Amino acid sequence: MVAVDPEALPSAKAVNHQFNVVIDGAETTIHEGVLRCNGGTLTVVSPGVLEVNRLQHVVVRGGGGGDVRFARCGFAAAEACGAVSFHRCDAVRVDGAGEVAVRRCRSADVERAGTVSIRRCKGAARVHGAGELRLGRCREADVGNCSDVALGRCREARADWCGSLGVARCRSADVSRCGAVRVDRCGDANVSSCGSVMVRRGKVNMVEAHQPLQGWQEQALCQKAEPADAVPMEIMSK
Structure with a gap:
């Protein structure tokens, strides 16, 4: 017989990236598939990678260190994520991330991040x-x-x-x-x-x-x- 250590098996939590999302004040979760709401979409393109498009007010939290990509959103925020990118959004905010990339957004507010790259903000960019x-x-x-x-x-x-x-x-x-x-x-x-x-x-x-x-x-x-x-x-x- 072969003894199997239960602790050695990969846990579902280790491979299941679940994102907590707040859209216009309504909170939900997503870990796979596509979610359409208020003219915008949230799409899990691969395990641990979430794409957010054309939402007016959205906040993404967690994801087990997953990556989040925002495009053409109004207010977009990410908290405690892995790599985060924003493209052509209005106001963006990050609190806790490994990598942050901001391109052609109106304003940016970043706190507690590893590597940050910001280009072409029409307004103010704040990084602490x-x-x-x-x-x-x-x-x-x-x-x-x-x-x-x-x-x-x-x-x-x-x-x-x-x-x-x-x-x-x-x-x-x-x-x-x-x-x-x-x-x-x-x-x-x-x-x-x-x-x-x-x-x-x-x-x-x-x-x-x-x-x-x-x-x-x-x-x-x-x-x-x-x-x-x-x-x-x-x-x-x-």
Whole structure:
């Protein structure tokens, strides 16, 4: 006879990705098939992969670490999911995800995510508590508590308590309490209480008395007991 350990058998919970969905205030669950509601659809295209299309107000939770893809929705939110993507939605929100991708949405609000990529937001993009963040071509960017950040071509950018931060081709930027900061071709940037700053080209206002060096040379900013006044400067590389 062969002894079988029940704990060694794969459980149904391990292979059954069940998503909890709230559509216009009504809650339901889906783990397979297609659900049509209010002119939109929810489709499980493969185990653990849910596609959401053309719903006005939808929130997706859980799914056992499954992936969710939103397209052409009004308000779309994902909570405690694996990989989440949004395309051409109005307002999107994420709270807890491994990977997040946002393309051509009106606004984005992301908290507690691993890798985040946001492109072409017409409004504001807010990201707090992410690992790697790549954000470009947004009207406003508000970033905090992220490890590795690259911001590009935003009208207004704000960053606080980040590790490595790169800001390129932004009209204005406010940076505070970050580790290593790189500024490239920004119109007006305010930098305060950061570990090191590198400036390639642009106008930079620094609270510390030390000035950034021309080119991509790095300068450590010394902490003083009493901060000096902001010193505006413009760096132009040849």
